Amino acid sequence: MPDFELIKKINQNDDQEAFKTIIEKYKQLVFGIAIGFFHDNETANDIVQDVFIKFWQIRKDFELKSKFSTWLYKVTTNHCVNVQRRKKIITAFSFLSSKNSEDKNLEQKLLQNTKMPEKDSFREEHIKNALNKAINSLPKRQRIAFILNKYQNFSYKDISEIMDLSVSSVESLLHRAKTNLQEKLSDTYKNLNN
Amino acid sequence: MDCKNISKKLIFYAENNLPEQDKKLVEKHISSCNKCKQELLIIQQAFGIINDEKNLQVNPYIYTRIMAKTEQKNTSKIIKYVFRPVAVSMIILMGIWFGHKASDIYFKNQENNILTEEQQFTEQNEIYVVNDISYEDYYFITNQ
Structure with missing residues (x-):
């Protein structure tokens, strides 16, 4: 089933099966990007989780303007950059003590x-x-x-x-x-x- | 070509992304320069590490994890927007009620105290009258 139909189902009926299909389709790609940023399995899994939760939360207002995958990669890279920035700040502060x-x-x-x-x-x-x-x-x-x-x-x-x-x-x-x-x-x- | 110029091309050589002419120059140089050869080895190893990382697999239970989190978030939303305001209002109302009750009890006690004091005073006066001695006289008598 094409992405736009799956998204329509999620958008209109909160269809969890369609959501599952989307996750199964893109989880490894999102994970791959996150690994590139963090080189750590656990953090990368957290990123995958956060990105799909974000999509689920905004499903009602989600409008497919471009390809879904493009949107997903954009969100993933932005989230990774933000998490990395946060981690840098935390590391900078922890550096004071150890x-x-x-x-x-x-x-x-x-x-x-x-x-x-x-x-x-x-x-x-x-x-x-x-x-x-x-x-x-x-x-x-x-x-x-x-x-x-x-x-x-x-x-x-x-x-x-x-x-x-x-x-x-x-x-x-x-x-x-x-x-x-x-x-x-x-x-x-x-x-x-x- | 010197090491500095070759060094700049090594990463592109490692990913097989150099024009044929440059490729030959790099190959010729590294055959005689151990430093550049070692640098190239490091880059190749780094690319190997990237390839290993690419083979890492996402948690197979990620869907279950995501759904559990979304439900948790929904529950926390209910707690945040429904239970918390109700609980806070209940606490405030109970506070007001207890305050009201406590003040009632306090004022009642005070009234009782005033009454008993008045009663005691009149009783004492009656005694003084009976003994035909005023309170002031009694005071001077006892303190002399």
Whole structure:
């Protein structure tokens, strides 16, 4: 059944079966975007939950102006950015009392590594942390474009629709995002060799 | 080409997104430069991590979780908009009622006290009259 019919059913009759169909259809895509932002299963599941609850809450007033998927991705990216901002503020405040948890984890792994020299897993963990930090430190629009492109394999055209930008702007955003990531990952190489 | 220029192209090389000419230049460079080779390895590993993350699966019970949350939100809405105002109004009304009752009891007690004091006073006066001594006389007599 096409999306607009499902949405009509949800809109007019509060049809839970139609809602379930929509969730089953898009949950993995929403989850994929959230993973790109948070790299954490639990937070990504929370994001999926929040996004669909939001849709359910506004179902009566929901008007399908563009493709439903485009609306859903927009809402997801906006929600992810907001949650990330909130988390940054919380981390900034918790930093006053203790070191941030990511650094703590890395330190713990470092200690474990001195006990059991699993060099490869430590290296991978280090790269993973560096990658997450690098992605999170990208400017907002570059981050969104990169995640949609790399984690969801969206085309430039799809990204341009989701972000309300021209295709060429998306191209340039992605180019800058990758160059920035390259620079940040070069620092990882230096850190690993020091 | 020097390391700095090659380094900028490594990410595009890793995702196979370079023109053939640049690709050959990068390949030639990394065959002789260990630093750039290591950097490329890191980028490839980072892309591998992204691919692993892409394979993560959403919670299979997410629908149940969402429905439970929406119902919870509906219940909390009912609590917020119906039960809470009713409870608050009940508490206020009960407060007023108790206040009223308490003041009644207080004033009744006061009235009783006044009455008993008056009664005691008249009784005492009667005693003084009987003994033919006024209260003031009695006071001076006892304090002398």
